[in-house]
């Protein structure tokens with residue numbers, strides 16, 4: 001199979017990728033601060049919507065329906081977009097998408113401007129462009145910061161979330177040669193504006209992502225905060241939009257639901273400052289050549305698994321990332337993919353056919369915070385557990401039974417399936433733990449895999465008597481008298497039906 | 500009422516005082532407690548780690564044991580969460596029609612301990628006395644799976660001499676997450692560190708919750724740091740009265 005992107009070959013193990021990041025106090029502080037601010041804003045604007053839960057349900061249904069009839073809507077999109085003067089290309093994987101874009105992007109300036117595209121991060125398009133001698137210029141402020149810093153995005157909505165404004169200033173001072181630049185947000189925005197304006201006016205080709213593809217009209221929709229997207233979508237002569245096939249929605253009016261859910265969840269805004277929808281080509285107005293590259297890159301494989309396909313309902317709002325207590329500790333880079341946080345933990349391994357990123361479904365406490373905020377109600381914890389199951393069954397057959405974890409699970413199960421064995425295990429535990437109990441009366445260090453526990457925590461040892469032993473040993477009379485003695489709360493109040 | 504107690508495998512083994520306190524509270528209220536000795540584990544660890552087929556016999560075992568119980572009381576929201584969120588799905592995957600109908604019939608009769616008191620028995624004051632400063636950690640499962648809301652808080656407010664100190668970010672995950680705490684020990688430790696800041700800021704003597712799994716994690720770190728605060732499951736607080744504060748010693 002064709003490699004989907006160069007990242008594919010990087011090994012990825014979440015716990016070891018997270019370790020150095022946990023020591024980066026500056027980055028962790030930035031992430032905690034930024035996610036906290038966005039979450040606070042989201043909480044306020046969601047709270048003012050009395051029908052938020054209904055909207056979420058509507059969003060979920062629209063997305064589920066779109067994917068159930070994906071083949072139909074994709075063809076409809078192709079047909080309507082083409083009729084409006086656009087060109088639709090189908091890309092099976094990242095390499096094919098990049099090839100198509102490379103051909104289309106050739107122009108005498110040797111540059112392209114780019115906006116709002118995590119999908120081209122997924123395909124590694126920038127590297128492909130650079131290798132072909134075309135310089136991609138990111139125009140979304142956050143993506144520009146990432147690009148100038150030779151960094152990687154750490155968040156799907158705010159790719160430079162791990163940087164604070166002082167760090168951004170440093171970066172701009174060096175990259176744009178502006179020694180006297182201030183570090184107020186307006187200073188930084190102004191510097192970026194001056195830098196980018198040049199590019200907007202002189203670059204004939206733009207590459208964009210898409211928030212939604214509208215099957216009914218063949219239109220493409222992008223929402224953003226800065227207006228740089230609007231520049232890219234209107235000024236160049238040629239526009240190439242790269243979008244995953246999952247971005248489809250059936251009708252124009254479905255935007256009514258989506259454009260309420262997305263901005264409130266993503267940035268805590270009631271509405272995005274810039275909402276662009278464009279359909280094909282209009283003489284004398286905007287780009288005169290318009291291409292859409294529809295990327296599969298194993299999304300159809302995700303679709304094949306009925307228990308996990310809701311992963312594709314995602315509208316990339318990033319709310320689950322901001323809410324995730326794991327993401328908030330590690331930032332996005334630990335996930336080894338442009339898709340970080342809870343959505344990355346379920347999407348990345350699936351896009352890699354579970355051959356990579358097997359540690360990601362385990363990078364969660366299953367706390368449910370992601371599910372609670374997801375605007376299209378993706379039950380991420382449920383999908384995580386399902387994917388854990390696929391990791392287990394996906395182990396090579398010969399090793400599956402011998403995997404240490406599998407052995408532990410099987411022996412625990414064997415123990416739990418018999419009361420006698422369970423009692424014996426409790427008794428055995430009390431003896432086995434003896435050498436490990438310290439003077440404090442607690443266990444402070446444990447061997448092998450259990451050592452993970454005692455790295456930061458002590459463990460209270462097993463008490464001399466289990467509950468079942470206590471229950472069994474207690475005098476029968478105690479039971480009788482307990483149930484006969486007058487209760488402290490009047491019995492009348494004790495049977496109020498649950499209402 | 501006859502109430503069957505599913506004490507859970509880890510309370511049984513590690514925290515017998517929780518079961519003892521549950522028995523004490525419910526008997527004090529005039530109920531009779533059954534403890535089916537065949538009970539062991541609900542299967543949560545297996546299921547959550549990706550071992551669905553291995554969890555199935557444990558699910559079946561639980562259902563067989565409690566099938567005829569009028570009400571099942573479980574002093575652990577994560578175990579009740581496991582049952583409510585996943586048992587039907589596991590039963591469905593097994594293709595066993597009897598198991599499916601048994602699960603659907605049993606689930607509405609399974610209650611987390613505080614939920615049983617407030618929602619089923621209609622009691623918010625269990626007559627407990629607990630002269631300590633207490634703060635409450637709202638565990639993820641109690642909050643997002645069981646939607647317990649302020650149920651535990653209402654019970655704690657009615658405990659005599661108990662001073663309830665609100666915790667900032669009470670709903671922040673403590674970082675336990677079952678096998679997560681071992682597979683991702685470092686991240687789990689970092690999450691715990693953040694949680695502890697909020698826990699310790701309360702300057703309470705006792706941190707309580709509806710889940711001993713979180714408390715084992717929080718309490719383990721408090722002990723490591725030789726902090727003054729300790730952890731106590733909500734049942735042991737509600738089981739304390741002026742004559743005999745419910746403690747671990749009861750089990751000895």
Ligand code: SF4
Nearest residue numbers: 314315317318320374
């Ligand atoms: S999974 Fe849900 S919350 Fe997370 S980015 Fe996608 S739509 Fe947003």
